Amino acid sequence: MRAYLLRRLWQSAVTLVGVSVLVFVILRVIPGDPAKMLLPEGAPQAAVEALNRHLGLREPLWIQYALFVRSVVRGDFGQSFQYRAPALRIVIERVPATIQLALTAMALTVLAGVPLGILAAVRQRTGWDYAGTVIAVLGQSLPNFWLGIMLVLLFGVTLRWLPTSGFGGWPSLVLPSVTLAAFPTALVARLTRSSLLEILGQEYIRTGRAKGLGEPRVVLRHALRNAMIPLLTVLGLQIGTLLGGAVITESIFAWPGMGKLVVDAIFFRDFPVVQTILILSATLFVVINLLVDLLYTILDPRIRYG
């Protein structure tokens, strides 16, 4: 257990170092001459050169990388070109909105996906099962940007029930979170169904039924708990999907979160903000998946990694 913990921690650390190298290469090495982008067009060559020197861009790459890591570790992600303020502060201000949206979508995913999967599994090869499969396949095929627009068209423009953009109160949360939740809900429903079906065929389930346990107790207490383990991995990985989906969903609904910020920042070529968001979201992903892996050992006492 201890060895496993240490190994996973080491792997996560290596991944994070890789994340920093990748971000450094994409946003610092490939763009070439940031000074030219910072200065107004037609600035004299001497000014470009001076700024490059000032930013440390004439140093060898590995020194630039070391400086970059040092400032990131200190929490200094540079100044946002667009807002003229520390990039980290700009990003952090937008985090709560994204978290609110992602958590609501995650709750919807679990509350809709798991029961849908259970229903399809216990009523296998009936209308319920086929209807559930169709919903799940559609949920995985409708692009979320289109689904969002169609929801706006139906509930915002035609029926006028819900606000179509902006931030404030639960009504404005409904359409974006449904849009964001559609894909993971479909995935979770399918996975719940298949992993539950596999477990319902096990011997101990037959034993449970034979000794006279009611069906709800067999399914919910004995089968579902065992089906939760693959589900948990997928939910952990869905953090990435949610963060990625937030980029598009927030842009559609003008939701003031990190996703909208990153798209706006790209158009302004505000690389410090882009870099902050990339590093933060990758770190979040790595940490959550590490936690999920550790949770396993608690959920399933059989797992004792050597």
Place this chain on the structure above:
Amino acid sequence: MRRVARHPMIVVGGLILAAVIVASAAAPWLTRADPLRPSFAQRLRPPQGFGAVHPLGTDNLGRDILARVLHGGRLSLVLAATAVALAAGVGVAVGLSAGLIGGRLDDFVMRLADVQLAFPVIMLAIAIVAVIGTSAAALVGVLALSGWVLYARTVRAAVLTIRETDYVEAARTLGAGNLRLIGRHILPNTLAPILVLGSSQFATMVLLESGLSFLGLGLQPPQPSWGLMLAEGRDYLSNAWWLATVPGIAISLVVLGANLLGDGLRDVLDPRLRQ
């Protein structure tokens, strides 16, 4: 083979996909309208049904929507297919070398895969596109880059198991070199999962390409790209619903077809991959 032809998901998915591909390929014969030529007298005409001048209506610049969807399909499908082929090529090559050579190369490649998977695909894609620009070539490159990891992991895992089998051992004893082992014994055994991954990934690539174009980071106007058409149609939701609806249906059809095909192939070809 017969099971492939009879599996309902494969049949339905294949038919949907084939229909979209054929319709896009035959675009110049199916409609004579120019997807790029604006006509201000004909702005925002609603769908008129088949046989009419503008069967699916016109957009905000009076361009024929049917022509734009069909020609847009050519772009989207070719971009996605190229990206899948590139991703599969690179991924398979990397997976084979990692599995066969092992050691440091293997460690390095697998860590690299972890690193890349830590970023939401679309964020990585928009960061790269922002830096290198929005040409079609850049778009294909970004899509391919986002996809190689899956193949590399799958092929590597397959190589690790196949490498230890008796028949590979036998072939090696008989003097077969690495290339021969790969070509005769290992690749044929990894073909099924590669095929399954490829058809599901085609759906992902179409989604990613149209998503990037939707955000303004993919194909650029006036190209008839599905994602771009959706973005343009968003501003006309209250008075011209068809602008955003039609390209969305096209994207959904392709994704649905490719997903069904992928799931069906998975069922038939590789029972172990079944979830």
